[in-house]
Amino acid sequence: MKKLIPLGLLSSLALFTIPAFAQSPQNVPVASTSQKGSVLKWPLIDIRDKDGTDTIINISNDNTVGVQVKCFYLNEKKGRRDFSFFLTKKQSKSWSVLNHFGTLDVAAFPNDGSFPGRADIGELVCFAVNEAGSEQIRFNHLSGIAKIVNFTDTDATQHHQAFEYNAYAFKARAAVAEGAPVGTAGTIQLDGVNYDACPAYLITEFPPNGVQSISSRLSITYFDNDLAVASCKEDLRQDFKVHITKLRFDVWNEDETKFTGAYICSDTVREFGLGGDDAPPDIVASENFSVDVLDTTGARFQVSGVQSTQCAGSESTGLLAVLSTSLSIAPDTNESAEIGTTLRGVGADTSGFILWDPQSGTTPERHK
Numbered sequence: 001m002k003k004l005i006p007l008g009l010l011s012s013l014a015l016f017t018i019p020a021f022a023q024s025p026q027n028v029p030v031a032s033t034s035q036k037g038s039v040l041k042w043p044l045i046d047i048r049d050k051d052g053t054d055t056i057i058n059i060s061n062d063n064t065v066g067v068q069v070k071c072f073y074l075n076e077k078k079g080r081r082d083f084s085f086f087l088t089k090k091q092s093k094s095w096s097v098l099n100h101f102g103t104l105d106v107a108a109f110p111n112d113g114s115f116p117g118r119a120d121i122g123e124l125v126c127f128a129v130n131e132a133g134s135e136q137i138r139f140n141h142l143s144g145i146a147k148i149v150n151f152t153d154t155d156a157t158q159h160h161q162a163f164e165y166n167a168y169a170f171k172a173r174a175a176v177a178e179g180a181p182v183g184t185a186g187t188i189q190l191d192g193v194n195y196d197a198c199p200a201y202l203i204t205e206f207p208p209n210g211v212q213s214i215s216s217r218l219s220i221t222y223f224d225n226d227l228a229v230a231s232c233k234e235d236l237r238q239d240f241k242v243h244i245t246k247l248r249f250d251v252w253n254e255d256e257t258k259f260t261g262a263y264i265c266s267d268t269v270r271e272f273g274l275g276g277d278d279a280p281p282d283i284v285a286s287e288n289f290s291v292d293v294l295d296t297t298g299a300r301f302q303v304s305g306v307q308s309t310q311c312a313g314s315e316s317t318g319l320l321a322v323l324s325t326s327l328s329i330a331p332d333t334n335e336s337a338e339i340g341t342t343l344r345g346v347g348a349d350t351s352g353f354i355l356w357d358p359q360s361g362t363t364p365e366r367h368k
Contacts, residue, residue: 028192028348029173030199031320036062036143037169038136039127039188039195039354043342044148044165044228044271044322045073047098047109047120052152054098059126059167061087063141065179070129070136071106072236072356073097074269075122077113080236082356084133087142097124115242115267123230123269125354127188128172133359135181136188138172148324148340158332163340168320170196190232190318190352198232198318198352199345201304207325208253208291208299209275219330224276225289225323231268231305232318232352240355242267244314245305251288254296261285265311303343318349 031037045055061067066088073081083106087093095102097109111119124146128139144167153161174182174194183194190198207213207222214220233243249262262285264272273279275289287293289301305317324340 028350029171029196030192030345030348031168031170031190031196032345033166033168033342035169035171036141037196038139038142038172038182039170039190040125040142040144040167041170041230041320042124042144042146042165042167043230043269043320044146044324044340045097045109045122045124046148046271048118049120053148053150054096056094056096056102056147056149057124057144058092058094058146059087059142059144060092061090061141062143063139064089066091067128067137067139067141067179068131068133069126069142070133070356071124071126073107073109073122073124074234074236075110075113075119076115076117076269076271077119078115078117078240078242078268079110079113079119081107081110082236083107084129117270121228121269121271123228125234125236127354130179130181135185135358136183137179138174138176138182139179140171143167143169148338150338153335153338158336161335161338163324163338165322165340165342168342185358186237186356188354188356190354191350192348193350197348197350198320200318200347200349201302201345202319202321202343203300203302203346204323204341204343205298205300206274206289206323207297207327208294209289211291211297213297221328221330223326223328223335224278225274225325226271226278227274227303227321227323228271229266229269229303229319229321231266232320232349233315234268234352234354236354236356238357243317244311245317246308246311246314247319248304248306248308249288249301251294251299251301253294253299259285259288259293262288263308263310265314266305302346316349316351318352320345
């Protein structure tokens, strides 16, 4: 039952509660895939050789003036490559990550790194910088997409598979002029004040592994789901620090039954199967994503990056993610299609950052 507050007291309280409310997480601007921004993040870059997979990147400048863009690749093993290019007014550029050329020639995706994980899976981060490449700047006119293209999917009836997703965009929120530096060079604060914050957690609907659903005409079988997650605490410097988090999953079936206990330890970027044959050995309670446990044809989950003793050295963080699903459409018995989507953000985490090494006045490379 709600308690009634006298009108006079309510008016007095308003003097104190309004400033606090203005700083509440509900009012903090958050990155999304439906806007332009000064920083772009693609949580999934995939160039796995065994599947003949490539990722095609498109990036655009919607402004009437040009801008210098700084980008970083990061793979799961923490190998990294950076590159820079200039986008003229209203220009759009694209390239193949696997072959590192297109209308824009860029650095090769890193194949090195000394940490666990894959060297052919990772993420891409790009942001607007000044012409010298020495400071990040306000330029809320960048947008991008990624196409994950599979040329030789041997598990599928149709060996050519593809899906597309939008990059997450962070607007610069600092009260500075267009093209002016934001914050301290080399530190992009995803705090809702300098740049958009990250979502506090992510939600999505998904088909449980192994479920069969009936459309108006055909039977559809969903084989498995894969999740690519990127942390919002990102150190892209040469001398970097690893930031670990526990990815905690809460799952609900269509009957509103909640299933808890699923988790996996992660760092800056990780891609893994949610149950089934693709699930890594260190994911706990992966059966929570299967039809055998959920017992409904649809479900939803929430994933949060939290601190936990179950993941040594972990800390809480905001997250960005892409979910992909393999399915067959009758009469196919093997995979017919691969579909993908970004997850929706809820709330705001203001502790995020991107750390990078400014070039201190040197001239950045420009690819033709």
